[in-house]
Amino acid sequence: MDRSVVPFGKPRGERADAVRNRERLLETARELIAEYGVEHVTMDGLAERAGLGKGTVFRRFGTRSGIFQALLDAAERQFQEQVLSGPPPLGPGADPVARLVAYGRARIAFLLANHAVARAALDRAQPIPAGDASVSQLHIRVLLGQADVRMPSLDGLSIQLTAALEGPLLLYLSMSGSSVPPTRDVDRLLGDSWQALVERITATP
Numbered sequence: 001m002d003r004s005v006v007p008f009g010k011p012r013g014e015r016a017d018a019v020r021n022r023e024r025l026l027e028t029a030r031e032l033i034a035e036y037g038v039e040h041v042t043m044d045g046l047a048e049r050a051g052l053g054k055g056t057v058f059r060r061f062g063t064r065s066g067i068f069q070a071l072l073d074a075a076e077r078q079f080q081e082q083v084l085s086g087p088p089p090l091g092p093g094a095d096p097v098a099r100l101v102a103y104g105r106a107r108i109a110f111l112l113a114n115h116a117v118a119r120a121a122l123d124r125a126q127p128i129p130a131g132d133a134s135v136s137q138l139h140i141r142v143l144l145g146q147a148d149v150r151m152p153s154l155d156g157l158s159i160q161l162t163a164a165l166e167g168p169l170l171l172y173l174s175m176s177g178s179s180v181p182p183t184r185d186v187d188r189l190l191g192d193s194w195q196a197l198v199e200r201i202t203a204t205p
Contacts (some may be wrong), residue, residue: 012052022060025050026074038116041067068121072114076135080130082131097144097202103143104165104194107136111166112187137162147202156200164197 028050032041043064061067062176088094089102111118141158144151151157 021052021056022070025052025057025060025067026071029071033117038068038120041120043067065121068117071117072121075110075114079106080135096143097198100140100143100147100198100202101195103136103139104198105191106192107165108194109187112190115203128132133162133166136165137198140165144202149202161197161201165194 012185025046029041029046032045032049041064043057043061044054046067047057050057057067061070082090085091085108089098090106094102137158140161141154144154144158144161149157
């Protein structure tokens with residue numbers, strides 16, 4: 001099993017009906033987002049559409065932003081499963097440099113695709129807006145070691161590369177009026193830049 005990333009894991013100690021309610025609410029939230037957009041998803045609307053009491057929604061998510069954080073966490077788990085056991089080069093079995101390139105391109109696509117949910121997940125009490133950058137940092141650090149990159153500090157380099165990978169989304173989210181979905185050009189440009197950076201760093205001197 002690939003240990004270069006650490007999965008979130010499933011919630012433990014929940015009753016079967018609680019798990020079903022949670023999944024039902026998350027699926028309903030996805031339907032509402034697809035139909036009406038993130039900005040029109042409310043606690044009341046989610047409860048009504050799911051056929052559950054409003055109290056159930058509050059117990060599961062606490063706040064409106066909690067709905068989107070739960071959606072983001074679920075998407076993160078799916079993404080990590082692809083890294084852990086999906087086909088190469090994103091999953092195991094490819095050259096580590098190819099995996100680094102594939103991971104960056106896939107991660108950029110994931111972050112941009114989920115930008116609206118990430119923005120809605122913002123909580124004033126939680127200044128970090130989206131995702132779990134530490135997972136990217138760990139995965140990148142392992143792949144750098146497997147690629148036998150000769151640098152003074154692979155730990156420091158993995159932190160810098162994580163910032164280069166996750167940072168553009170943070171900057172995008174911090175911009176006012178950034179509710180317009182990113183274009184494919186942004187995805188391509190960031191992906192190409194990431195590949196050029198990785199190939200430069202991992203090139204044999």
